[in-house]
Amino acid sequence: MTDSTRSSWSPALVEATRSFAPRTGYLAACTMGLPMLATLEAQRLDLESWRTGGTSPIEYGAVVEEARVAYAALVAVPASRVAIGSQTSAMVAVVAAAVPDGAEVLCVDGDFSSMVFPFLQQRHRGVRVRSVPLAELASSVSAATWLVAWSAIQSATGAVADDRAIVAAAGRHGALTLCDTTQAAGVLPIDAGRYDLTVCHGYKWLCSPRGAAFLTVSESAAPRLRPVQAGWYAGESVWGSCYGPTMELASDARAFDVSPAWPAWVGALPALRALASLDTAEVWRRASGLGDLLCDRLDLPRQGQAIVTWVDPGADLVSLAAAGLTASGRAGRVRIAFHLWNDEEDVEAVVRALRA
Known part of the structure; x- marks a missing residue:
């Protein structure tokens, strides 16, 4: 990474890097993000307001x-x-329920289970789930494919999907696209309008409490889905939808809303505002630049990723933990993830721990 000093980055990005507790040794944004100080303060105030009876569902709704x-x-x-939700698997399940009997869903070998299990649960209707390596996903779309489902960044390896090729292939064959951006939104530029559907949980790179998740639904895809999880929060008038039997769902993506876990959204709002104000391309350059710097220092081929991984029987992960660093291991690999709170000192700390 050539522009490695703080002075190389925009003032907004530099300010964002100061929004977290300093020097945590935390290198696992791909597992769970860290909260911004503003999130902690918002949740503290919310707890105090709840304690004194000062909270209300209407105020939470505004948040x-x-x-x-x-x-x-x-x-x-x-x-x-x-649409707002609480778990990606529950939102993917809505999509899975819409797959026609006997249709094909194309997935990625080794993708996160939330993008696979809901479709496998539809096999009793003849739904066929076919999994292929990520590099072969675009070339594997066929006329029989009803939906292509994949993660923008793979959880186990940090590999970035060739979304342009995948979306183009799906378009040629008339297949819907479902992209999980949980490992991407907040660190990699995402244009959700390029896909028919996306899902994202906020507790990783969006630095939000667990329980704040999102589903985006294009206008063309919405009529092909049924909001099978509809409740009062999916109503055109939320407060007019508390009791049956009459049902009038929202005319837009809110029809797919689920009742929010209120305290989670109080914490999510400051983080989402802060991240939305940044140039995400700059965030990616910084995070993937730290990843490439680590590869250089460890004599690994550059991966061009915010999540750097390598095969590890277990010794490297133990060494990192012994040095007070928090990394993660998945599918027999060490994962080192760089986000806003990390810098070159974290890279050097990893190098020291592994060479010790």
Whole structure:
């Protein structure tokens, strides 16, 4: 990484790097992100307000809508195309329920289970799930493919999908696209409008509490789905939808909303606003630049990724933990993930730990 000093980055990015607790030795954004100081303060105030009876569902609802708008700006779609949820697998399950009997869903070998298991649960209807290596995903789309489902960045390896080729192949064959951006949004530029559907949980790179997640639904894809999880929060009028039997769902993506876990959204809002204000391309250059710097220092081929991985029988992960560094291991690999709170000192700390 050539521009490795703080002075090389925009003032907004530098300020964002100061929004976290300093020198944590935390290198696992791909497992769970760290909270911004503003998130901690917002949640502290919310807990105090709850303690004294000062909270209300209506005020929480306003927070959720602000978070929806901030996330929409981050992924470059109108807020009307964003639904809120709590878990990616539950949102993928809505898509899985819409797959026609006997249709094919094309997935990636080794992708995160939330992008695979919901479709496997539809096999009783004849739904066929075919998995191929990530590099072969675009070339494997066929006329029989109803949906292509993949993660923008692979959880186990940090590999970045060739989204342009995948989307183009799906378009040629009339297949829907579902992209999981959980390992990408907040660190890699995402234009959710390029896909029919995206899912994203905020507790990793979006630095939000667990329980704040998103589904984006294009106008063309919405009529092909059924909001099978619809509840009061999916109503055109939320507060007019508390009781049956009459049901009038929202006319936009809110029809796919689920009732929010309120405290999670209080913490998510400051982080989403901060991340939406940044140049995500710059965030990616910084994070992937730290990854390449680590590869250089460890004599590994550059990976061009924010998540650097290598095969490890277990000794390297133990060495990192012994040095007080928090990394993660998946599928027999060490994962070192760089985000806003990391810098070159973290790279050197990894090198020292492994060479010790």
